[in-house]
């Protein structure tokens with residue numbers, strides 16, 4: 574598609590573009606950046622079995638430049654993800670550089686990483702020292718054989734457990750462990766996960782399965798809903814709901830009746846939270862996605878490569894975000910799966 578350069582006088586000043594707002598009145602302050610779509614796991618509900626890249630990766634100074642543009646427009650939180658972000662060498666250097674950036678308010682960024690934890694044991698402390706605030710580890714079973722059947726990688730459970738413990742020791746707390754539940758597949762792990770949250774002092778968050786897999790597995794029946802998760806845990810460990818900390822919080826939070834430990838449920842399917850969405854995504858190849866379920870992508874990197882100025886790129890970002898979708902349509906007639914699956918978008 575030809576990229577018509579707007580005339581300089583037509584480009585609004587940065588102050589007129591920030592904070593980033595969409596046409597539904599939502600303020601966007603949370604940027605998720607995929608830095609690779611390669612992954613060292615082949616989780617059966619996510620992948621068809623390939624581990625290689627489908628999309629190109631950018632150099633770190635290119636991600637840095639793109640992220641800096643978003644930050645200049647009001648982004649305050651940046652989460653690095655993938656694919657598996659710990660596969661990128663020099664991740665620690667990227668975190669250190671990102672920590673130097675300042676938000677519009679003059680603060681340091683809130684920096685987070687989402688990882689499968691396989692390579693985390695030796696990287697947790699260096700990441701913390703570089704300025705990382707938080708880490709989320711994905712883990713879909715607390716039983717070693719069940720976990721390894723899901724990841725299709727031998728020895729993966731002990732690696733991830735060591736990664737979780739190392740992150741906690743490094744002070745990357747509160748540490749979140751995300752678990753995607755599929756009926757008849759790993760929903761027998763729910764109660765054990767609740768105990769794991771207490772024993773390992775982590776916040777376990779159950780996530781409803783969304784139609785974002787490479788294959789065709791998703792049906793409404795395979796989704797284990799928030800209501801069911803809370804009811805099942807409550808039968809053995811009574812739960813007390815915690816108040817939300819911010820309007821855009823995606824998880825419903827619960828503690829146990831003795832106040833020890835926390836679990837959360839993220840329910841994009843049964844209790845969609847699109848109305849409070851504050852997110853935008855950048856794919857590993859530099860495309861903006863305004864929703865996980867977007868049917869179109871916006872080629873920010875292409876514009877950078879074509880020589881657009883920072884001001885032109887900022888105007889492009891702000892215009893793209895104005896067009897953010899009102900909501901997703903999971904489970905509705907006519908729902909269309911996006912062209913990329915979760916691992917290639919950046920979860």
Ligand code: SAM
Nearest residue numbers: 655656657687688689711782783785915916920
């Ligand atoms: N490799 C990193 C990791 O494992 O956390 C980051 C990328 S991974 C795609 C991010 C998260 O997306 C993981 O927690 C994974 O379980 C989740 N995920 C993958 N496919 C999903 C789906 N169809 N619905 C909900 N979550 C999904």
